[in-house]
Amino acid sequence: MEREGRAEGDWHGDIGEENEKSSWLQQEKEELPPPDDTIVSKFTSCRWAIAYMSAMASVLLITLRHCLSMAVVCMEMDVGDVANSTANSTTSFPNVSAAYNYSYTLMSQNISGVNVTAPSASPSMYKINPYFSRNMEGVLFSSYYYGYLTTPFVGGFLATRFGPKKMIGLSLTTCSVVTLLLPVAFRVNFYLAVTLRVTLGFASGVVLPSQQVLWSHWAPIKEKAQLAAFTNSGVNVGSIIVTVVSALLCGIPLDEGWPFIFYAYGGCGCVWLVLWLLIVFDSPEAHPRMTDREKRIIYYRKTTRTTSVKPPWSKIVRSPPFWALVTLHFSEAWVLTSMTTFIPLYMDDVLKFSIKENGSLSSLPFIGRSIGAIVSAYIADTLLTKGYLSTTVTRKLFQTIGSVVPAAMLTGVGFLNSDQRMLAVALLTLTMTSHSTTMASFRVNYFDIAPRYSGQIMGVTLSVAIIGTITNPLITSSMTLDKSQEQWQKVFFITVGIVLVADVIFLVFGSGQEQDWAKDASTDNDTTLEDTKH
16 A cells, blocks of 8 residues: 655654665565554644644634523613613613514514404513514524635645644634623624634634644544544533533623623633643644554545645535535534524423523433443444444445434424423434434544545535525514514424424435545645745
8 A cells, every 4th residue: 555755763763773765665664553642642642632632623613603592691681770771871781672663563563554362461571682672593603604605625735735733723712802892892792702603613613624624633433433533522611611511601791691601611712722822733743742552543544645736726626525424524514503502492481491400401412412422432443443344334224224213303393392301402413413423424534534624625615505594584583573482493304304304314415434535546745834934
């Protein structure tokens, strides 16, 4: 098997003859299996230290993106309280008129000459958001993705050219600063907040493609699924934190409580940057504490150690496995947007949970997803390492489990109401737990089919997936204006249909084998991260 050239002396400590430079002996040494890892050496290794920091980056990415979901719930006030606060001039509500228009619709006032019988309930029972109306929530949620749409495509290229460490660090620092400014923006002008959310999306778009580039250098073949799943488990942990912790922060009896949600996550991002700069390096060669022993583990049987800034796009766009990934990423984005952005609202609208109950119970699906992702990744890597299943069969098996089972669970949720709310929470938890098996399929399939172009390809699929993340909030918000069970049922059914269609396409066109265009000799003028820095 042909191998890419290695830096001189990479293995000389293991060979035991410092002056040995014979090419045939070097080749023989590379063919030897890597040393065994103990549990301690594995989880204290440089690659796993980077995994811990990458998982924290994923936590930040999700908390900074979705903390708005809980803040919106916390912003809501009784109509009477808004009126009193406005009359006493104790609180500034720049968009209070828009909020009142929505509340008047609920209270059946005469709007645009249409008079509807008012309900018998007291108006004080109705809650409104004094900063923006319910029909503007979709605009606010989607604004993040207007910015996000522009950067993933170039994210893989930028990470390859300048290094994933720099790009991820710069991205999340910008996101943290923007998040710290959001409370002021809401009180000054709604569209200023929208602008900041667009900036937040623009800055965060390079994170996922950059993580792909990072792991294309650091992940051993036998740990691809584990490291990718552990990094992406930060998404689940972030979803847990953003619901549980936000509910607690919302209860702080200062400044209405909800601004502390933004202050807490933005501040954590600034602290994270310091650790990121100290611990993370772009490649094993760049790491000052890397041992030859761990290099052997990382590079064993890898077809390439390099990434390329010039993918063969003409061949990629004609590749069925590529389009299978495009479809899966769209599906994944739709599911996560539905669950992360709107589950707190669903629990408030249909299941009638209080704010504190909402925060705790909304986190359960993501606890299940976090545990399920790590377990399923370990099982998948074990099946591959021991040769029980091929890579292609493994990826399709885990993707199908993560599609069909959640579809059945989510269909059941659509038929439940507040009288069966604990059953609904249980089914939502099972939905996300079973969906986590896609971490051992979709998330690592980039490394399977094109390891040297994984960052750029993810950038493209992510850009397409953003169409789902933009349209989902607009569709969901417009379909749930009355907050009824029937409206949410239709939302769930749409999600089920998207998930199942994507799985069928992957079963037909997906692959677990490195594609010919990814190892084409004509594209071997690759540039390593080390080369680009000189």
